[in-house]
Amino acid sequence: MPASPSTARAINDRLALRLLQQEGSLTAGQLKQLTGLSRPTIADLVERLTASGLIAVVGEAGEQRRGPNAKLYGIVADRAHLAALDVRTEGVSVVVSDLLGKALAEASVPIGGDTGTGPAVEQAVALVERTAKEAGADRLHTVGIGAPGLIDPATGELRDSSGLPAWHRRLVAALQERLPEARVIVENETNLAALAEQRDGAARDRETFVLLWLGHGTGAAVVLDGALRRGASGGTGEIGFLPVPGTEGLPSATDCEGGFHSLAGSAAIAGLALEYGVPLAARGPEPMAAGLVRAAVETVQAGPGGARPDRPGAPGDRADRFLDVLADRLAIGAASVVAVLDPGCVVLGGEIGQAGGAVLAGRVGERLRRMSPLVTEVRAGVLGGGAVLRGALLTARDHAQDELFAPPER
Structure with a gap:
């Protein structure tokens, strides 16, 4: 059955807007060429989108050209403002952007473990409001939040989960109350990191892959045939609870100690580095575990100062053995995921995956080849811890554009 005129217009409008998003400003002639639509259809489309305030003339294609085809059209970036939050156990980071995802203002605030729930929520909400004001945003259209823990697939809400501060769950409701006109979306941090690595990072050429999150805790995100898989309860990828050899016990339904988290969480990595005498090379606000991994990689890569078989106690040798043992640990978790899903690609994400770089990834890959x-x-991963904030912003942008790019019913 052929599409109705209103449906055809909606499809054409959305196609043109997506092209303007991907390609930047275009002339009517370029839109015609890229869409394959007729000249009259393009003219109507441009007029309709201009009248709706979604696109505007942003320049001309050439000084010598005249007429409608010479005008360059672009999406009106300030048609909507978006916010993205990365909610961690120890604080919150915020970025406010325009409709095209250009960052206009960024900020963060630490929230100590002894901060009460109410004050913690107020600090986080006030940070969002201040950042929006700094960005010149009178109102926020959509707010994307990345948080650790399980997201209920039925309600989209952050579920009560062991070890999470109470203010995490209160924050979503508080933001919705203070920003009643905004749409607030919450997603698991690892899932958002996978989205960011697929769009802008290490997995841009992959439709199927697993992201192994290596930050304060551990997690995994599963992308199959281009779609993020969340599972029946939203818990796909809770690899921290995976029972593994080498720990002192088994995880429980309320505590991942004894699971893969006990081998690959930041505290476990810091303890392993201490055991092998890896020195910390501080670099700004970098988390300690990531700094230790980076220091070990840099020591091994230092050439003559690297591993020395004739001097097993040398710093390079200790760093080399530390990375080997860490790779052994990571390969245990990765091999379990590979055996079940056969994704063809595992991305080591988070601050630790980025700090380990190709050196750590190569060692984990070598072990996987022997094990599977x-x-x-x-x-x-190339985006590190920033992948969560980037993924939250991409999610907010996608939701806002889906709503704004859908023409009203006629």
């Missing part, structure tokens, strides 16, 4: 018959490429 399934061919699996291991890559280092």
Whole structure:
């Protein structure tokens, strides 16, 4: 059955807007060429989108050209403002952007473990309001939040989860109350990191992959055939609870100690580095575990100052053995995921995955080749901890554009 005129207009409008988003400003002639639509259809489309305030003339294609085809059209970036939050156990980071995702203002605030729930929520909400004001945003259209823990697939809400501060769950409701006109969306941090690495990072050429999150805690995000898989209860990828050898016990339903988290969480990595005498090379606000991994990689890469078989106590040798043992640990978790899903690609994400770079990824990949018959490429994430904030912003932008780019019913 052929599409109705209103449906056809909606499809054409959305196609043109997506092209303007991807390609930047275009002339009517370029839109015609890229869409394959007729000249009259393009003219109507441009007039309709201009009248709706979604696009505007932003320049001309050439000084010598005249007429409608010479005008360059672009999306009106300040048609809507968006906010993205990365909610961590120890604080919150915020970025406010325009409709195209250009960052206009950024800020963060630490929130100590002894801060009460009410004050913690107020600090986080006030940070969002201040950042929006700094960005010149009178109102926020959509707010994307990345948080650790389980997201209920039925309600989209952050579920009560062991170890999470109470203010995490209160924050979503508080933001919705203080920003009643905004749409507030919450998603698991690892899922958002995978989205960011797929759009802008290490997995841009992959439709199927697993992101192994290595930050304060551990987690995994599963992308199959281009779609993020969340599972029946929203818990796909809770790899921190995976029972593994090498721990002193088993995890429980309320505590991941004894699971993969006990081998690969930041505290476990810091303890392993201490055992092997890896020195910390501080670099700004970098988390300690990531700094230790980076220091070990830099020591091994230092050439003559690296591993010395004739001097097993040398710093390079200790760093080399530390990275080997860490790779052994990471390969245990990665091999379990590979055996079940056969993703073909594992991305080591988070601050620790980025700090380990190709050196750590190569060692994990080497172990996977010995442990599994399934061919699996291991890559280092390139966005690090910033992937969560980037993924939250991409999610907010997608939701806002889906709403704004949908023409009203006629």
